[in-house]
Amino acid sequence: MPDLLTDNDGAVRILTMNRPEKRNALNMALSEALLDALHEADRAPGVRTIVLTGAGPAFCAGADLSEFAALKSEQETMVERRTELTMKLHGVFSQLTKPVVTAINGAAMGAAPVSRWPAISR
Numbered sequence: 001m002p003d004l005l006t007d008n009d010g011a012v013r014i015l016t017m018n019r020p021e022k023r024n025a026l027n028m029a030l031s032e033a034l035l036d037a038l039h040e041a042d043r044a045p046g047v048r049t050i051v052l053t054g055a056g057p058a059f060c061a062g063a064d065l066s067e068f069a070a071l072k073s074e075q076e077t078m079v080e081r082r083t084e085l086t087m088k089l090h091g092v093f094s095q096l097t098k099p100v101v102t103a104i105n106g107a108a109m110g111a112a113p114v115s116r117w118p119a120i121s122r
Contacts, residue, residue: 004033005055011048013041020056023107025064031085035092042096050096053103062109 005016015037017024024030041050054060063086071079093100102108 003030017054023058023061024054025061027064058106059104059108
């Protein structure tokens with residue numbers, strides 16, 4: 001099952017973080033998929049708004065700490081890639097031209113991605 005689900009509802013692109021068993025914790029795969037999907041939605045001419053939500057009982061638990069066990073100093077490339085992904089994901093929302101609304105369903109913890117636009121609870 002994909003880590004990120006993408007749906008369209010008219011001019012709204014809905015991105016659903018889909019790791020409910022991990023409370024949608026951001027591993028490298030989900031972070032990359034989310035960055036790509038946000039940029040793609042921002043470029044898509046038929047999309048006017050982006051909604052970001054999470055599958056299951058939580059919006060996002062922040063970083064997937066289980067992945068950090070593999071980030072050792074001798075694996076410098078992986079450490080740098082993880083750092084770069086985190087920085088890009090935190091900064092992407094201010095770079096997008098379309099509004100991103102977070103539909104928060106449950107807990108949003110740690111470094112969960114939040115937009116510069118209002119959040120809604122569902």
